[in-house]
Amino acid sequence: MMTIEVLEAFLSKNKIYLKEPEKLMELREKAFGTLAEDKLFLSPYETFYLVEKRRARVTDEKTAKEKTLQHLVTKLSVGKPTIWTKYLVYRDLRDRGYLVRESEGGFDFETFGKGATRRQVSIVFEGGESTLERLARLSAKANKEGKDLVLAVIDRRTDIVYYTLNTERFEGK
Template structure:
């Protein structure tokens, strides 16, 4: 009689990251390759610097544990959001889009000027993402300009609309959307 082998879940040990005045960084080169392969962080010298969205995501997924560089005290997600959102009131709602895109399998990087994020990883097309909040201000002229610039660069423009309940709906825009009939 054959027995089915039970699949044992792989437990990934959280990598230590450090919070300093300049942001959050990791400094264990041998453990960083997995994160780099998944497009997390920016490699500078022998350490990876994470942006706030990457930090929140990796902490939420228990991939990293953030310690204060001076005190070595562990920081919770809430403490990190409070610390890293100073002067950035929309950071949490932008993070919700970042997390949703990552959870859908996209690799996500900070976007160029005018865009919130750039995504790649599913197919050859790169997408520039701009976020619009329900009830927030945005003009058709701005969207048309962003769409034309993305198209010129060979990329799609994706509009991420966040409603009051933080549900996110995505729309792909192209220059033809804005041409008059």
């Protein structure tokens, strides 16, 4: 039976990082974290995922006490009320085999790794507001970058359905 090594991560001022150089490249190859100052800094979503999958253990740098997933979610969600719901989409994409990174420009995540197509993912909450103008703008931006736009629609039961949006132009004569 193969045992998976649990990585040691540290919490310092709402930032999570790993500092074992030999482990950093393995995580970077799987699109985890951002390298800076000889450390690999993890996003909240990456941290939640690695802790939930028992691939990482997070210790408070000051107190040397291990932090639970619940504690991390509470601490890192201050001022970010949708962080857990967005994490559910992140986890679902990772579990489906995609490499996932946080994205900018109105998108929530960017996925790659399955096939050649890169996708920009935007989360839509059932019952939440989303305008056609916003969707058209996101679709045009993704298209300009040569990527597909995927809408991750998450309902009240946290079921997630994915839709790919394509922008087509029809011109009449």
